[in-house]
Amino acid sequence: MWSYADYSSFRAERPTAGADDARDCEGVSTATRARYNAVPVRISFRLTLLAVLVGLVLVTAAAIGWISYGHGRTTAEVLSRQILAQTSHRVEQRVSHLLDRAVIRADTSKRLIESGSLPADDLEAVGRYLAEALAATPELSYLSFGRDDTGAYTHAYRDRDGTITIRFLLPGEDDRLALEDYRIGEGGDLVRIRRDEEGYDPRGRPYYKAATRAGEATWTDTYVFIGEDAELDVPGVTRAAPVYDEDGELLGVVSADFELLAISRYLERLDVGASGYAFLIEYRQDGTRRVIAHPRPELIVPGGAEEPTRADEIQDAAARALADKTPRASGAVPRDEVIPLELDADEGALFASLRRLGGADPGWGIAVVMPEDDVMEPVIDSRDDTLMASILALIVAVAVAVWLASRMAHSLKALAQETEAVGRMQFAPKPKIASALAEIDRLGGALEEMKTGLRSFQKFVPDDLVHAIIRSGEEAALGSDRRQVTVYFSDIVGFTPMAESLPTDELAALLGEYLGEMTREIHAQRGTVDKYIGDGIMAFWNAPEPLDRHAARAVATALSSQNSLARLREGWLARGFPRVNARIGIHTGEVVVGNFGSERRFDYTIIGDAVNLASRLEVLNDVYGTEILISEETREAVGEDFVVRAIDKVSVRGKSSGARIFEVVGKPEDLDDDARAHIDAYEAALDRYFAMAFSDAARAWDRVSERWPNDAAARIMAARARELEASPPPADWDGVHQMTTKG
Numbered sequence: 001m002w003s004y005a006d007y008s009s010f011r012a013e014r015p016t017a018g019a020d021d022a023r024d025c026e027g028v029s030t031a032t033r034a035r036y037n038a039v040p041v042r043i044s045f046r047l048t049l050l051a052v053l054v055g056l057v058l059v060t061a062a063a064i065g066w067i068s069y070g071h072g073r074t075t076a077e078v079l080s081r082q083i084l085a086q087t088s089h090r091v092e093q094r095v096s097h098l099l100d101r102a103v104i105r106a107d108t109s110k111r112l113i114e115s116g117s118l119p120a121d122d123l124e125a126v127g128r129y130l131a132e133a134l135a136a137t138p139e140l141s142y143l144s145f146g147r148d149d150t151g152a153y154t155h156a157y158r159d160r161d162g163t164i165t166i167r168f169l170l171p172g173e174d175d176r177l178a179l180e181d182y183r184i185g186e187g188g189d190l191v192r193i194r195r196d197e198e199g200y201d202p203r204g205r206p207y208y209k210a211a212t213r214a215g216e217a218t219w220t221d222t223y224v225f226i227g228e229d230a231e232l233d234v235p236g237v238t239r240a241a242p243v244y245d246e247d248g249e250l251l252g253v254v255s256a257d258f259e260l261l262a263i264s265r266y267l268e269r270l271d272v273g274a275s276g277y278a279f280l281i282e283y284r285q286d287g288t289r290r291v292i293a294h295p296r297p298e299l300i301v302p303g304g305a306e307e308p309t310r311a312d313e314i315q316d317a318a319a320r321a322l323a324d325k326t327p328r329a330s331g332a333v334p335r336d337e338v339i340p341l342e343l344d345a346d347e348g349a350l351f352a353s354l355r356r357l358g359g360a361d362p363g364w365g366i367a368v369v370m371p372e373d374d375v376m377e378p379v380i381d382s383r384d385d386t387l388m389a390s391i392l393a394l395i396v397a398v399a400v401a402v403w404l405a406s407r408m409a410h411s412l413k414a415l416a417q418e419t420e421a422v423g424r425m426q427f428a429p430k431p432k433i434a435s436a437l438a439e440i441d442r443l444g445g446a447l448e449e450m451k452t453g454l455r456s457f458q459k460f461v462p463d464d465l466v467h468a469i470i471r472s473g474e475e476a477a478l479g480s481d482r483r484q485v486t487v488y489f490s491d492i493v494g495f496t497p498m499a500e501s502l503p504t505d506e507l508a509a510l511l512g513e514y515l516g517e518m519t520r521e522i523h524a525q526r527g528t529v530d531k532y533i534g535d536g537i538m539a540f541w542n543a544p545e546p547l548d549r550h551a552a553r554a555v556a557t558a559l560s561s562q563n564s565l566a567r568l569r570e571g572w573l574a575r576g577f578p579r580v581n582a583r584i585g586i587h588t589g590e591v592v593v594g595n596f597g598s599e600r601r602f603d604y605t606i607i608g609d610a611v612n613l614a615s616r617l618e619v620l621n622d623v624y625g626t627e628i629l630i631s632e633e634t635r636e637a638v639g640e641d642f643v644v645r646a647i648d649k650v651s652v653r654g655k656s657s658g659a660r661i662f663e664v665v666g667k668p669e670d671l672d673d674d675a676r677a678h679i680d681a682y683e684a685a686l687d688r689y690f691a692m693a694f695s696d697a698a699r700a701w702d703r704v705s706e707r708w709p710n711d712a713a714a715r716i717m718a719a720r721a722r723e724l725e726a727s728p729p730p731a732d733w734d735g736v737h738q739m740t741t742k743g
Helices: 004-013 030-037 045-115 123-135 206-214 261-269 317-324 372-423 438-457 495-501 504-524 550-574 609-624 632-638 673-690 694-707 712-726
Strands: 142-147 153-158 164-171 177-184 190-196 223-226 232-244 250-259 277-283 289-293 338-345 348-356 364-371 479-492 528-533 536-541 582-597 602-607 628-631 643-651 659-666
Touching: 045 123, 045 142, 045 232, 045 250, 045 261, 045 277, 045 338, 045 348, 045 364, 045 372, 123 142, 123 153, 123 164, 123 177, 142 232, 206 232, 206 250, 232 261, 250 261, 261 277, 261 289, 277 317, 317 338, 317 348, 317 364, 348 372, 364 372, 479 495, 479 504, 479 550, 479 609, 504 528, 504 536, 504 550, 528 602, 536 550, 536 609, 550 582, 550 628, 550 632, 550 659, 582 609, 582 632, 602 609, 609 628, 609 643, 609 659, 609 712, 628 632, 632 659, 643 673, 643 712, 659 673, 673 694, 673 712, 694 712
Parallel strands: 582 628
Antiparallel strands: 142 153, 142 250, 153 164, 164 177, 177 190, 223 232, 232 250, 277 289, 277 364, 338 348, 348 364, 479 536, 479 582, 528 536, 582 602, 628 659, 643 659
16 A cells, blocks of 8 residues: 555656657657567467466465375374374273272271271181172272281182182191182182192282382282282282281281283273274383283283283384383373374384373373374375366366457457557547456446546546555454453451551552552463452453463462562561451352443453352451462362362352362472471361261361461361261261351
């Protein structure tokens, strides 16, 4: 677009009539004729149109083919990563379920024996319990307990047909362990089905050594289980836990085992694209990596080996290629992150991924591989189809261009001649140039109309043209959308009596300093201040600008705001102001965000249940004597970035369901051992409280109050536990405390 200055420059440089630029009798300057005649090469419209159309078809086809192939490859790669990630997640869920069942059973057996509920010296009672527990846990293969002093041992195991057998190893003559197998009869009696004077000593098994060496519950490396006839059977893994008496002396070891053959069978049924598959890698302390579950289980323990095959030696080229590109320790693989890999194996290029098993894992990685051809074959077919379509389009384009150029060339030539005549100021009327093409037909009519107008106004020459610059922009309008945000409410404790006790100017100064500093802290973490509600602040993160880790930003703001308030408080106390404390509530959830109001005036804000919950969390600080409370959703979002303390499970007014609430204690690096001990002691009492052991919980909270007298939450929960002990809740009590206040 031209500006007025552009047009003035053009007018200044344009030649004017004079001695050096005289017009001939037809009104065209000789200079203009000279410039026109100086064009060295002229290309016909027909050839130009043909070349342009063919060229456009070629360029378009090439661009479409290249873009289509590139996008197809990108889409295929993205799809493959999604398939790999989803597959690894499915495998993780399956494996984590098995691990969790083993952890629960091992820990339960340990607690029962240590508490005396299962006498350690009554192996029959222990064996019966293990059989019942195994029957209730079909995912597990073995449950065992072995005494450390004599090697006496019992375990329950599930045969291939599903029958549960109880095995005892009892000291016999010469302290040798005799093996006896029993099954539970119809009347509940133990029926012996086998006896062998030559048993084996469980204290030499890998799981037993690992537990005694660790001194705590631990996972073993994968090893081969002993099956019937004391022969090496199938690979598996054990959750082993040492059992101690009340004097801290080792009684023995309990274990919960499951066979990895079940996982291999699951992997065999798992579909990963057309021919992909998944397998598990175990990272050992000695730096070796072993394949412990595979769709082809015969590769794991070939020829009755005592340990699973090393990943770099397995008869699977993809597994060996993946082992070459992965770390040698599970700690080097990030949790909750799928690492994409591209591999070259004997079968060709592969897409692959590696994911570390989450939770309290025994150091396993989930590997998924998929041949690149499975994903790229449709892309290559699409590229070939695009090429054939482009060739056909080129042939059609040439034919159309020849026909169109022939139809247009005659009319355009006549129009060019008439236009040249206009340039020579020849406006004599002629028959309209007609054409089958609407645009050329209209152009012919317009040319004759122009000539008619020029004949009427040929004596009038305009001196100036005005050029306008049009600028456009978007005007704000009412509207909203849904988005997950983190909502933040803060409030000064006891502000009303403080406001009544201070002169107006001092109150305004204090409140201005407070709100200014708190606002700076919010902005430092890129939060949006929604509004000031007297002394309260409402803010949120992840709108209008999307933010990563917005929950962590809000929690970091809460901690830094309390630190800033502590610095301000020192100055205020020195100036004679009352002590100022603030409480903060944070919740992460979905809200409606946007412009609300009327056409003449509106406000950018958020609305929804998540806002109400954050506000009520702020008020709950007053109930528990805390400063920063967050919801369970925020707790999950921040992960391990901050240390929190589980406070209670409450149902606030207007909500029928309960939710856990947490106090933000600080950053991990800022806490000492005493603070961590405080958290552990409180949460241990809370666990007893939720287990309906109200007396134990109250005493535990009393001990917390004695050691940390400033913990108001411990005193409140101890009192509530005693109330529930005096008036027990129903058996289906879920631990939720119904709040009757606004909080």
